[in-house]
Amino acid sequence: MAEYRLSCEVLGHSADVRVVRSFTVLGEHRDRLVTASRDGTACVWAEETSGNSYILKKIFQKHTGYVSSVCVIPKDPLSGRESTLIATGGQDKTILVHSLDEDVKEPLECYTGHGDLVTSIVYQHNQLISSSWDGTIRVWRSCVNSESIPAHKPAVWALDGLFVHDGSRRVLSCGADRSIKLWELDTKLCLQEYRGHSDVVRDVKVASSDIFLSAANDCTIRRWNIHTGLCLNELYGHSAFVYSIALLPGFQGSCFVSGGEDGTLRVWNGDVCKQVLQLPANSVWSVWCMSNGDIACGSSDSVARIFTALDERAASAEVLSNFLAAVDNHKAASSQSDIDVSTLPGLEALSRQGTKHGDTQMVNNNGIPEVYQWNEVTEQWDKIGNAVAKAPEKSAVYEGKEYDYVFDIELDEGSPVMRKLKLPYNKNTDPYLAADDFLNANELPSCYLDQEDADPSEVDDKPTDRLIPLRYLYLNHHHMRILLNL
Numbered sequence: 003m004a005e006y007r008l009s010c011e012v013l014g015h016s017a018d019v020r021v022v023r024s025f026t027v028l029g030e031h032r033d034r035l036v037t038a039s040r041d042g043t044a045c046v047w048a049e050e051t052s053g054n055s056y057i058l059k060k061i062f063q064k065h066t067g068y069v070s071s072v073c074v075i076p077k078d079p080l081s082g083r084e085s086t087l088i089a090t091g092g093q094d095k096t097i098l099v100h101s102l103d104e105d106v107k108e109p110l111e112c113y114t115g116h117g118d119l120v121t122s123i124v125y126q127h128n129q130l131i132s133s134s135w136d137g138t139i140r141v142w143r144s145c146v147n148s149e150s151i152p153a154h155k156p157a158v159w160a161l162d163g164l165f166v167h168d169g170s171r172r173v174l175s176c177g178a179d180r181s182i183k184l185w186e187l188d189t190k191l192c193l194q195e196y197r198g199h200s201d202v203v204r205d206v207k208v209a210s211s212d213i214f215l216s217a218a219n220d221c222t223i224r225r226w227n228i229h230t231g232l233c234l235n236e237l238y239g240h241s242a243f244v245y246s247i248a249l250l251p252g253f254q255g256s257c258f259v260s261g262g263e264d265g266t267l268r269v270w271n272g273d274v275c276k277q278v279l280q281l282p283a284n285s286v287w288s289v290w291c292m293s294n295g296d297i298a299c300g301s302s303d304s305v306a307r308i309f310t311a312l313d314e315r316a317a318s319a320e321v322l323s324n325f326l327a328a329v330d331n332h333k334a335a336s337s338q339s340d341i342d343v344s345t346l347p348g349l350e351a352l353s354r355q356g357t358k359h360g361d362t363q364m365v366n367n368n369g370i371p372e373v374y375q376w377n378e379v380t381e382q383w384d385k386i387g388n389a390v391a392k393a394p395e396k397s398a399v400y401e402g403k404e405y406d407y408v409f410d411i412e413l414d415e416g417s418p419v420m421r422k423l424k425l426p427y428n429k430n431t432d433p434y435l436a437a438d439d440f441l442n443a444n445e446l447p448s449c450y451l452d453q454e455d456a457d458p459s460e461v462d463d464k465p466t467d468r469l470i471p472l473r474y475l476y477l478n479h480h481h482m483r484i485l486l487n488l
Contacts, residue, residue, distance in 0.1 A: 003257065003269070003271050003276055003311075004311035004312075005277055005311065006269060006277060006279060006297060006309040006310060006311050007309060007310065007311075007316050007317070007322065008307065008308075008309055008310075008316070008317045008321065008322055008325050009054060009296060009307075009308040009309055009310040009315050009316060009317055010054045010055050010056065010307070010308050010317060010321070011305050011306070011307050011308075011321075011325070012035065012037065012047055012056045012305065012306040012307065012308070013304075013305060014037075014045060014058055015037065015039040015041050015043065015045070015304045015305075015306075016039075016041040016304060017039050017040035017041040017068070017304055018039060018040040018285070018287060018300070018301070018302045018303075018304060019037050019038070019039050019287065019288070019300030019301060019304060019305065019306045020038055020039060020040060020068065020069065020070060020287045020288060020300060021036075021037065021038035021044075021069070021070070021071060021072045021287070021288045021300060022035065022036070022037055022038075022288045022289070022290045022298040022299060022300040022306055023035075023036040023072045023073075023074055023290055023298075024036065024290055024292045024293070024298060025074040025076070025086060026293060027086065028077070030048075032048070032049040032294075033049070033292045033293050033294065033296075034046055034047060034048050034049075034059070035047040035048075035049075035056060035292075035298060035306065035308075036072050036074065036088060037300055037306045038068075038069035038070070038071070038072050038090060038300075039068065039069060039300075039304070040068040040069075041068070041304075042063060042065055042066075042067065042068055042069065043061055043062060043063045043069065044061070044062040044063075044065075044069045044072060044088070044090045044100075045058055045060070045061050045062070046058075046059045046060045046061075046062075046088065046102060047059060047306075053314075053315060054315065054317060054318075056308075059102075059104070060100075060102060060104055062088070062090060062098070062100045062109075064098055064108070064109055065090065065092035065093070065094050065096070065098065066092070066093070066094040067092055067093030067094045067119075068092065068093045069090050069091070069092050069093075070091055070092055070093055070119050070120055070121060071090065071091035071092075071120050071121055071122050071123050071132075072088065072089070072090055072091075072123070073088075073089040073090075073091075073123035073124060073125050073130070074086060074087075074088060074089075074125075075087040075088070075089055075099070075125050075130075076125075078128070081128050085101070085102060085103070086102060087099050087100065087101060087102070087110070088100045088102065089123050089125070089130060090123075091119075091120025091121070091122070091123050091132060092119070092120060093119045095114070095116045095117060095118060095119065095120065095134070095136075096112055096113060096114055096116075096120070097112070097113035097116075097120055097123060097130065097132055097142075097145075098111070098112055098113075099111040099112075099113070099145075111145040112145060113130065113132075113142055113145040113146075113148070114145070114146065115140055115142075115146075115148050115150070116132065116134040116136050116138070116140060117134065117136035117138075118134050118135035118136040118157070118403075119134060119135045119403075120132055120133070120134050121133050121134055121135060121157070121158060121159050121160060122158070122159070122160045122161040123161075124161050124162060124163045124173065126163040126165035126166075126171070126173075127165060127171055129141060129142060129143070130142040131161060131163065131173060131187070132161070133153065133158035133159070133160065133161045133175060134157075134158060135156070135157040135158070135402070135403050136157075137152060137153060137154055137155050137156055137157055137158060137177075138150045138151060138152055138153055138158065139151040139153045139158060139161065139173070139175055139185065141187050149190065151185065151187075151190045153175050153177065153183060153185070154175065154176070154177025154178060154179045154181065154183070154402075155177075155178070155179050155402075156178055156179075156401050156402045156403070157177055157178040157401075157402035157403050158175050158176070158177045158178075159176050159177050159178065159202065159203060159204050159205070159402075160175070160176050160203075160204065160205045160206050161173050161174065161175050161206070162174050162206050162207050162208045162214070163208070164208055164211070164228075167208055167210060167211040168211040170186075171186065171187045171188055172184060172185060172186055172187065172193070173185050173187060174206045174208060174214055174228075175206070176203035176204070176205065176206045176216055176218075177202070177203060177402065178202045178203075178399075178401070178402020178403070179402070180197065180199050180200065180201060180202065180203060180218070181195055181196065181197050181199075181203065182195070182196040182197075182199075182203055182206055182214075182216055182226070183195050183196070184196075184228065194228070194229075194231050195231070196216075196226050196231050196233070198224060198233045198236070199216065199218040199220050199222065199224065200218075200220040201218050201219035201220040201243075201399075202218060202219040202399055202402055203216055203217070203218045203219075204217050204218055204219060204243065204244065204245050204246070205217040205244075205245065205246050205247050207247050207248065207249055207258070208228075209225075209249060209254075209255025209256075209258075210254065210255045211228070212227060212228055212229065213225060213226065213227065213228065213234075213255055214226050214228055215247050215249075215258060216247075217244035217245065217246065217247045217260060217262075218243075218244060219243040219244070219399060221238070221240050221241060221242060221243065221244060221262075222236050222237060222238060222240075222244065223236075223237040223239075223240075223244055223247060223260055223270075224236050224237070225237070225273070235273050237270065237273055237275070239260075239268055239270075239275040239278075240260065240262040240263075240264050240266065240268065241264045242262055242263035242264040243262050243263035243399075244260055244261075244262040244263075245261055245262050245263065245285070245286065245287055245288070246260065246261045246262075246286070246287065246288045246289045247259070247260045247289065248260075248289045248290050248291045248297075249291060250269075250291050250295065250297075251291060251293060251295060252295070256271065256272050257269075257270060257271050257272075258270050258291075259289045259291060259297050260289060261286030261287065261288065261289040261299055261301075262285070262286060263284070263285050265280060265281050265282075265283050265284055265285060265286060265301070265332075266278050266279060266280050266281065266286060267279040267281065267286050267289060267297065267299050267309065269297075279309060280329050280333075281299070281301050281303070281307070281329065281332075282303060282325070282328035282329045282331065282332035283301035283302045283303035283305070283332065284302045284303075284336075285301060285302040286299050286300075286301050286302075287300050287301060287302065288300045292308075294312075295310075295311060295312075296308050296309065296310045296311075296312075296315065297309045297310075303332075343366050343369055343370070343371050344366070346364055346365055346366035346371055347363075347365055347366065348365060348366055348367075349365055349366075349367055351363060351365050352365065352374060352383045355376070355381065356376025356378070356383070357376075358376070358378065359376065359377065359378035359379075361375065361376040362374065362375050362376075363376075363383075372385060373385070398426075400424055400426040401426075403426070405426040405427060405428050406427060406428045406429045407426070407427045407428075408424055408425070408426045408427070409424070409425045409426075409427065410422060410423075410424065411423045411424070411425050411440075423440075423444050425440045
């Protein structure tokens, strides 16, 4: 197996590229690329005839929130479909079907029915089948008529169909309950359940009529026998969540690629990882193998990239040099703290009174950045911990769903043991709504939300009062003490 190297970078998105797919167009000798992003758009790209670069052909931007899934619906004159269509699923719980015709601006259809983000879409037997964080699989007869199959609690993460391998109407699903299930869509029955992963299962790919692969947050990839339910192999290599797997063409399912939260794309031959490609990004969200054997991937740095094993398709020396420099710079930046302790005031700053109850400040105590909060009642600064670094830009999972951050929150409610809670948070979420949801979920009083404008004389000296307002929470995330200013 030849080694892969960078072919080109596809630039245009302004946020994480969450999905990559490709398809062929009759009369064209090169695959077209589809990318979907957290910037709320999906884009179709065509490779230039000179190679090693892609141009934007069409942009879809009708979802509210980010685009989370993509499916290519192939041209099928027998069913009356004269051109290829693109289906996109979103954070807004809908599936939109788009035309590739540049003159058609609006979606052709909008599928509604899911109760949460749409995680995966497949097309087989002239039907769309989708999955969602609402825990269901839906089989669509039309954009308003679907059958719902309760599949995984609390969320379904991915689907893959067996139709191209055996002609059946069966699909595999994987979910937050750490399981994989085989479904017969006609009867809506679960035919087989596969267990072995110790964390959320993020992706599943059918390799043949007998074998499939799965990837999970337990950092492993597993190979399974579809019929017996037995796990044949457990593959190690990634050092963090494994998000996506894709099969390389021409190897009968034995060679594949994977991407994950360690920022790497890995090429596998059987059970052996043959190559590790490090990207200048925290996460490789999606991988896809194109018909010519090239590998496409989307990552958290807003870039889609193409890697190739062919010398004639490799990037120029200059482009490759810039890419490797970006990888080195990312590694260096990831190893550094974002707090310059030398710029912080010393302990003498604690001799000055705060302006209001709940004020916070960071001071340098012999090279250690410490966080203090002003207590209007005792008229002193209370230490609430050390600030080491900002929360890393990596995703986290809470109750089977993905968030930018899941913070550990410790509440001192006067009992001998601190109450430990979880606060999931996405960067594009209104912080006050996130705070309000957190209070409701944990049955906490609304007074925790914001007392910034409260009269300090009305705030008594209860331990809980010293932890509000919620806009200034002392949190513990990935073993780092941080101050989140919501």
